[in-house]
Amino acid sequence: MEKQHNRGQDGxxxxxxxxxxxxxVPFMHRIRSAQPQPIGDVFGKVRDEIAEIEKYQPEITRYPGLMKGHVRFLGELLLGHLRYATQGKNDVELCHPxxxxxxIPARNLTMAGNFNLVNVDELFSFTKVSPGDKHKNSxxxxxxxxxxxxxxxxxxxxxxxxDVKNILKQAFSMFDGGYHVGGLIGSGDSFVIRDPHGIRPSYYYVNEDVIVTASERAAIRTTFNVGENEVMELMPGNALIVKENGEYSIEEIIPARERRACSFERIYFSRGNDEKIYKERHALGYHLSETVLKAIDNDLRNTIFSFIPNTAEVAFYGLIKGLxxxxxxxxxxxxxSWGKDFDEEKLTEMVNRRVRIDKIAIKDVKMRTFITEDSSRNEMVQHVYDITYGTVRPGTDTLVVIxxxxxxxxxxxxxxxKMLDRLGPKRIIVMSSAPQIRYPDCYGIDMSKMGEFVAFQAAIALIREQGKEYILQEAYGLxxxxxxxxxxxxxxxxxxxxxxxxxxxxxxxIAEIITPPGIEAKVEVIYQNIESLHASCPSNLGDWYFTGDYPTPGGNRVVNKAFMNYMEGKNERGY
Known part of the structure; x- marks a missing residue:
């Protein structure tokens, strides 16, 4: 869980x-926390139980069987989860599992996962369950x-x-969305299942002692110190089912459909220490090098390059490699071209030319503002970054940040x-290693309000400037x-x-929209194109937030609902 902390800072x-x-004797236990350091809080409480036994009944610690009876969270089946509050408040009652x-023991069930479904209302209707206010959108x-x-x-x-396979076949045929989800059953059986499009990532590792699954390959590799090929990818539509006696099998639950693995996982969400993700992010930056050279008229002498935020660092290395x-x-x-017309000084000057790079921005707060609650994001972002003074030649240099x-x-x-402009650059070029995010994501990285996308804001502004409001009305009417x-x-x-x-x-x-009043430098924005995205991330072609081409029918329903919410002035999710 600690090695996937990037996936959940809220709970x-x-x-x-x-x-x-x-x-x-109770056999199923759960503990959750929404404290500022939730992992430490959860495992601190587990350690407290063990410490109490070591203090008052130390002889018990020599017998694992006895320890299992005294420590609630010492058991054979373990399920952990980290939460990002992408919707709803940061409430412990919304934390998984x-x-x-x-x-009846076999009818006890606990579940957790990395996913979003777009047909929640239909599912509650099917089960005839009326959830409380906290869980009605869960x-x-x-x-x-x-x-x-x-x-x-x-x-x-x-x-x-x-027959766990039969249970999963019936249940998961009803779910519209992307998911990597695990469950423990009171009978001692357990399962992990991945959606049929492979939208959400899912990996597993098996040896003679453990069977473990996670959303990221690198987390398993680091924890168990194993090679890349020892950690397997759970294929779309498949489930890893483990029986009480430790026997396991990989079963097809839903026939695999067109693979649409989420590219945003590779661009941003997953940790970059996975070797394949590292190479892909490097390629994303490399593919932008030709575009930025055109934008600066190949003037590397008077251009300085940097990156913001830390998750863009690997793409930055790729960009610099291309330059x-x-x-x-x-x-x-x-x-x-010189032939023999050169001397040591002339040759030395040419050989020593370098791409100018510097650490321009420093992130002071270890928090991802992208997934911070709406109400506090604006206030937070003003205090997240600071700058390195003396790096830019005022009025001369172009500053490029990726x-x-x-x-x-x-x-x-x-x-x-605002911060970069204080350095006095002639131009500020902001590059995005991802294409323009134009549409909601409803399969895991929960982005569902149309009015929040700066690309959508830009389109609306252009429509109004050109007197083409009829486009909005026609789309709304449709x-x-x-x-x-x-x-x-x-x-x-x-x-x-x-x-x-x-x-x-x-x-x-977009460059106009993100430029606050009083900025002296000319601000420009350059985005990755779809073709370069796919070339960089060839196994993760899910691109619906860029192209609007959703892998399931529910995606179209969400984007249309989000658009109607915008047109009707409703500040709520599209599903």
């Missing part, structure tokens, strides 16, 4: 199932009820153990552009008609909002 939870307990208790609460429903049916029908390759080609061409992605533009507008006929999932009407404009026009307008 943590742990559940345990103990095998072969005596009748009447969720639990469904029952007096994907996991809905998923838990459905799986538990089929778990109970399976337990009623069978006398000789559960150095260009500079080396120029050096060779120039030296070859970001991993530009979603809302809030951090740029409220903090970074969405309402789709809603009336219960066919919101048929098409993405928001594509019509962007259709009149080139990516360059949208980027130019």
């Amino acid at each position: 943590a939870g742990l559940a345990t199932v103990k095998l072969h307990t005596e009748p009447g 969720f639990v469904r208790y029952n007096t 994907d996991l609460a809905a998923m838990l009820e459905v799986v538990h429903h089929f778990l109970c049916k399976e337990d009623e029908a069978r006398q000789n153990g559960l 150095e390759d260009y500079l080396n080609r120029i050096k060779v061409e120039r030296i070859m 970001d991993d992605s530009i979603v809302r533009g809030t951090t740029l507008r409220e903090s970074i552009i 969405a309402k008609e789709l809603e009336r006929t219960n066919t919101l999932n048929a098409q993405n009407v928001v594509k019509n909002v962007y259709k009149p404009f080139t990516p360059e026009q949208i980027s130019a307008k």
